[in-house]
Amino acid sequence: MFSDFDFGVIWRSLPYLFEQGMSFTLTLTVIATIGGIILGTLIAMMRLSSKPILSGFAASYVNVMRSLPLVLVIFLFYFLMPYIGQWIIRADRPIQVGALSSTMVTFTLFEAAYFSEIMRAGIQAIPRGQVSAGYAIGLNYREVMRFVVLPQAFRNMLPVIFTQTIVLFQDTSLVYVLSITDFMGAASKIAQRDGRLTEMYLFAACIYFIICFTASTLVKILQRRVSIVR
Incomplete structure (x- = not known):
């Protein structure tokens, strides 16, 4: 079955695949996750606001x-x-928006919508009694959110946040539409160049599976530990 496979093309392409492709994929994942959590938390607080406009x-x-x-x-x-x-x-003319910066901003804005729902659920899961207790000891709204609500919401929602991050890691392959070289794009370029589509796509699938399966396993372990703490 594998007699016609050229595994050498994978070995020769490893530096390009990981130094350029995977490095960009991980960078985009980290930036979009951090930015999405920060912006998503603000959006979640706006959605829970008593002001109809916000x-x-x-x-x-x-x-x-x-x-x-x-x-x-x-x-x-x-x-x-x-x-x-x-x-x-x-x-006088359209401003210049590079593909790289456009991708970073787009992924951050898009993921913020999902992270905001995660954080909203985490905030609403905090008992109202703790919020009332915070006000009772003289804390204002910002201090209650900073010292009482958000730390517990983050801890409770960590497994879901990491799960969404895994989905984000998989979605980074969509940057091919802007001709940006991520891990999947790098594998595709080599496959087209050397005519080894099966080898490269199979290798890319294995790498994605290993990373996502490992991360999912760690999320399950984290979820058990968080549930014990709660």
Whole structure:
């Protein structure tokens, strides 16, 4: 079955696959995760706000982002943002938006919608009695959220946050639409160049499986530990 396989092409391509492809994939995953959690937490707090303008804006943002395919959001941001920027700063021509920066921003904004729902669930899971106790000892709203609610919400939602990060890691392969070389894109380029599609795609699938399966196993262990703490 594997007599015609050229495993040498995999070995020769390892430096390119991991130094350029996988490094970009991991960088994008980390940046989008951190940015998405920070922005998502702010959106979650806005959605829980008693002010209709803030809650309405946050709800609309989440519903719009979660209703669109990520690949469509990537296209829309990359092709429309130059004209939106031109209109905002009243420039004579569309502003320059590079594929790399566009991808970083798009993934962060898109993932923020999902992380916001995760954080909203975590915040709402905190007993109201703890919030009332925080106010009773003289804390204001920001201090209650900072010292009482958010630390517990983050801890409780860690398994779900890491699960969403695994999904994000898999979704990074969509950057091929902007001709950016991630791990999957690097494997595809080598496959097309050397005519070894089966070998490269099979190798890429194995790497994705190993990373995602390992991460999922660690998430399950973390989930058990968090449940014990609770």
